[in-house]
Amino acid sequence: MEFKDIILxxxxxxxxxxxxxxxxxxxxxxxxxxxxxGKRFPSKALYEEIAxxxxxxxxxxxxxxxxxxxIHFDNDGTRYIPYKDTFKLNExxxxxxxxxxKADNVDKEMVHRILHIEEKEKKQNLA
Numbered sequence: 001m002e003f004k005d006i007i008l009x010x011x012x013x014x015x016x017x018x019x020x021x022x023x024x025x026x027x028x029x030x031x032x033x034x035x036x037x038g039k040r041f042p043s044k045a046l047y048e049e050i051a052x053x054x055x056x057x058x059x060x061x062x063x064x065x066x067x068x069x070x071i072h073f074d075n076d077g078t079r080y081i082p083y084k085d086t087f088k089l090n091e092x093x094x095x096x097x098x099x100x101x102k103a104d105n106v107d108k109e110m111v112h113r114i115l116h117i118e119e120k121e122k123k124q125n126l127a
Contacts, residue, residue: 003035004038025049027042055068
């Protein structure tokens with residue numbers, strides 16, 4: 001699906017007129033109309049604003065996926081984390097990942113045993 005179809009669909013699902021949407025996004029009514037006819041496209045910043053307003057993923061707006069919103073949870077699986085916050089690692093976590101990626105299979109297996117990775121994978125597969 002193309003952006004012009006996506007923005008029209010999102011707007012009509014919310015029962016918004018072009019004028020109402022233009023006020024919400026601080027864009028002119030004619031700009032909204034040009035988006036919906038495929039004559040113009042929003043700036044990157046406006047794409048982000050549109051995604052936030054309609055609570056959809058950027059990939060959905062770009063027409064790369066039919067999945068409207070990617071959902072992520074914390075490591076315990078109990079708390080929703082917005083997509084933009086899912087990849088914030090501290091320096092130690094970054095170093096651990098870098099070392100793991102460079103490790104040979106024996107060292108990786110040791111890490112799996114220490115962290116009980118196999119047991120956690122089994123629990124996830126049973127759920």
